[in-house]
Amino acid sequence: MRSPSSLRQEFLKKWILGLQVCNSSKNMNVFERKKAIKLSADVAMASARNGKTCWSRALIVNASRNDNGKEFVEKILGSDYERQNKNSTMNRRTRCRKILKRSCTTIRKAMKRSTPSRPKVFAFSVAKKMIKKRTQLLKSVVPGGEFMDEVSLIEETLDYIISLRAQIDVMKSFANATEIENRKKDRQW
Amino acid sequence: MNMSDKDKFELEKRNDNPMNYHSSNMSSDWRYSSANLASAPINLVPSNNPTAVGSSSCSSAPMVDSFHQTIWQNPISSQNLGYLDIDVQNNASASNALGIRKGSPASLRSSIDRPLDMGWNPPASMLKGGIFLPSVPGMFPQSLSQFPADSAFIERAARFSSFSGGNFNDMVNTFGVPESMGLYSRGGGIMQGPQEVFAGSGLKSVSGGQSQKNEMNVAEVSRDPSLSVEHGATDGSPLKNERKSESLVRSHEEAKQGVGVSGNESDEAEFSGGGGDGQDEPLALEGTGGEPSAKGLAAKKRKRNGQDTEPDQTRGTQVSGDGAKDDAENQPKGDQNPTSTTNKAAGKHGKQGSQTLDPPKEEYIHVRARRGQATNSHSLAERVRREKISERMKFLQDLVPGCSKVTGKAVMLDEIINYVQSLQRQVEVMEFLICTS
Numbered sequence: 001m002r003s004p005s006s007l008r009q010e011f012l013k014k015w016i017l018g019l020q021v022c023n024s025s026k027n028m029n030v031f032e033r034k035k036a037i038k039l040s041a042d043v044a045m046a047s048a049r050n051g052k053t054c055w056s057r058a059l060i061v062n063a064s065r066n067d068n069g070k071e072f073v074e075k076i077l078g079s080d081y082e083r084q085n086k087n088s089t090m091n092r093r094t095r096c097r098k099i100l101k102r103s104c105t106t107i108r109k110a111m112k113r114s115t116p117s118r119p120k121v122f123a124f125s126v127a128k129k130m131i132k133k134r135t136q137l138l139k140s141v142v143p144g145g146e147f148m149d150e151v152s153l154i155e156e157t158l159d160y161i162i163s164l165r166a167q168i169d170v171m172k173s174f175a176n177a178t179e180i181e182n183r184k185k186d187r188q189w
Numbered sequence: 190m191n192m193s194d195k196d197k198f199e200l201e202k203r204n205d206n207p208m209n210y211h212s213s214n215m216s217s218d219w220r221y222s223s224a225n226l227a228s229a230p231i232n233l234v235p236s237n238n239p240t241a242v243g244s245s246s247c248s249s250a251p252m253v254d255s256f257h258q259t260i261w262q263n264p265i266s267s268q269n270l271g272y273l274d275i276d277v278q279n280n281a282s283a284s285n286a287l288g289i290r291k292g293s294p295a296s297l298r299s300s301i302d303r304p305l306d307m308g309w310n311p312p313a314s315m316l317k318g319g320i321f322l323p324s325v326p327g328m329f330p331q332s333l334s335q336f337p338a339d340s341a342f343i344e345r346a347a348r349f350s351s352f353s354g355g356n357f358n359d360m361v362n363t364f365g366v367p368e369s370m371g372l373y374s375r376g377g378g379i380m381q382g383p384q385e386v387f388a389g390s391g392l393k394s395v396s397g398g399q400s401q402k403n404e405m406n407v408a409e410v411s412r413d414p415s416l417s418v419e420h421g422a423t424d425g426s427p428l429k430n431e432r433k434s435e436s437l438v439r440s441h442e443e444a445k446q447g448v449g450v451s452g453n454e455s456d457e458a459e460f461s462g463g464g465g466d467g468q469d470e471p472l473a474l475e476g477t478g479g480e481p482s483a484k485g486l487a488a489k490k491r492k493r494n495g496q497d498t499e500p501d502q503t504r505g506t507q508v509s510g511d512g513a514k515d516d517a518e519n520q521p522k523g524d525q526n527p528t529s530t531t532n533k534a535a536g537k538h539g540k541q542g543s544q545t546l547d548p549p550k551e552e553y554i555h556v557r558a559r560r561g562q563a564t565n566s567h568s569l570a571e572r573v574r575r576e577k578i579s580e581r582m583k584f585l586q587d588l589v590p591g592c593s594k595v596t597g598k599a600v601m602l603d604e605i606i607n608y609v610q611s612l613q614r615q616v617e618v619m620e621f622l623i624c625t626s
Binding site (some may be wrong): 023030033034037038041086090127130131134137141142150151154155157158160161162164165167168171172174175178182 | 574577578581582584585588589598599602603605606608609610612613615616617618619621622623624625626
């Protein structure tokens with residue numbers, strides 16, 4: 001059972017672990033630091049789901065595309081992450097879905113050529129176009145969204161929103177804590 | 190950056206909501222949204238207010254609550270015993286309400302809905318002890334909830350079948366169908382007791398009947414769900430339940446074919462043929478209700494079985510079942526357009542009815558296989574898909590702020606996209622803040 005507090009704790013743990021790994025490589029540049037933070041946050045968030053959701057897997061795959069990222073992911077997740085990803089059989093599913101989509105779109109195009117010119121149907125088609133545009137946008141926003149059908153897309157966005165919120169909460173408290181510590185240090189000096 | 194600031198401000202505002210609690214800001218809006226999401230009837234209540242929490246738990250289904258109270262008589266040992274008790278109770282009732290709504294045990298893959306279950310935010314140590322329990326009692330109340338439904342249902346069924354046989358054929362067939370629909374839509378965790386009683390009453394009512402053929406139909410129909418449900422109970426998973434019921438249905442259909450009934454043999458052959466068509470589906474029993482509707486619904490069930498998720502199936506069956514019932518109640522045969530619209534409205538109403546655990550009587554009696562509906566398999570599958578999507582959009586509505594007033598997919602999708610983008614930008618800002626500090 002995932003509760004928000006346990007999700008946050010998991011995320012925090014893995015994030016700190018990732019940050020420690022990054023600090024060991026001594027990035028002093030601001031941009032590199034930010035990259036490291038972002039990377040570790042992404043991987044932590046995704047691993048908190050243990051590969052159950054599509055977006056988490058996609059996130060991990062994206063993170064491990066760079067060489068740095070790959071080492072990083074391996075360190076954090078251990079050798080399990082490959083197994084997790086393979087268990088999901090994402091490739092097969094996405095390929096099947098793409099094929100299905102292609103066939104469906106061709107059928108739909110064939111059907112659309114015979115659209116009646118009634119205003120009601122016209123309104124429907126306009127609405128459908130709008131919805132289609134927006135679903136495509138949503139797919140671009142949610143990681144790994146291009147491979148999902150509408151139903152699972154909405155589920156994934158739900159999950160993604162939840163974990164984003166948890167991430168934001170954790171980062172806020174983290175920033176507050178570091179701010180307080182810095183102030184104390186300043187006062188000391 | 191303006192957007193992120195505005196969103197931060199919004200987050201703060203939400204924190205100062207009329208929730209009036211003392212805990213940290215961090216979890217406030219989280220609690221708000223997730224509690225809101227848990228179930229509509231459960232009121233939003235701050236976690237530090239046990240009396241209010243108690244009242245909110247009362248607002249959910251009363252039977253469920255009483256059951257939970259008995260379970261939670263022996264809470265986990267911890268410091269804030271009462272606090273945890275109420276919290277877990279509320280959690281359990283929340284998860285339960287969701288479970289009932291879906292008609293599937295809480296242990297099933299409701300991964301999306303589980304984080305949304307969580308109402309309150311007890312300390313982590315207590316949480317670990319308490320949280321695992323709600324998944325277990327989640328199983329029971331469903332079967333319990335079926336009890337009043339089924340027993341009342343049985344009475345009604347008996348009453349119906351004992352009516353004079355002018356429209357006996359139709360009525361019996363329709364009565365045959367709702368049993369199957371109702372039972373299958375309940376999913377796993379079905380008790381055996383009511384089924385035996387139910388089968389007994391069915392057979393009794395049959396003996397009071399007039400034509401042999403009707404007897405056969407009702408007997409077969411009543412026996413099918415009972416047997417299949419028994420199997421389902423032993424297996425303990427809705428999918429297996431459905432599959433076994435398929436095989437049982439098939440065998441029963443064949444038995445029907447084998448038995449020579451003096452009545453309209455052609456009719457029977459047609460029915461069994463219709464049932465044979467929908468072989469893959471447990472709802473092939475609807476073949477007794479009417480041919481085209483049987484084929485249509487069978488096709489719909491086929492499509493649904495092809496999909497991955499289990500709770501989706503049970504959810505879909507429940508929704509469609511209720512929709513079919515209500516729709517049939519509204520219009521006997523006839524136009525496609527009005528039936529489709531009423532079906533949707535009725536389907537949602539049916540869903541709500543099952544949520545509250547006090548379904549109006551009509552839902553159970555008038556199950557008819559959807560006559561007059563578009564029986565094209567494509568449109569049926571699309572309808573199922575649309576219902577699923579609208580269900581999930583409801584969750585999203587609760588989660589995304591400011592979406593409750595908005596209706597229509599396009600605008601809601603807009604809001605959702607904006608929200609996700611703003612969250613992502615917030616994360617970026619936080620990262621930047623952290624790395625500079």
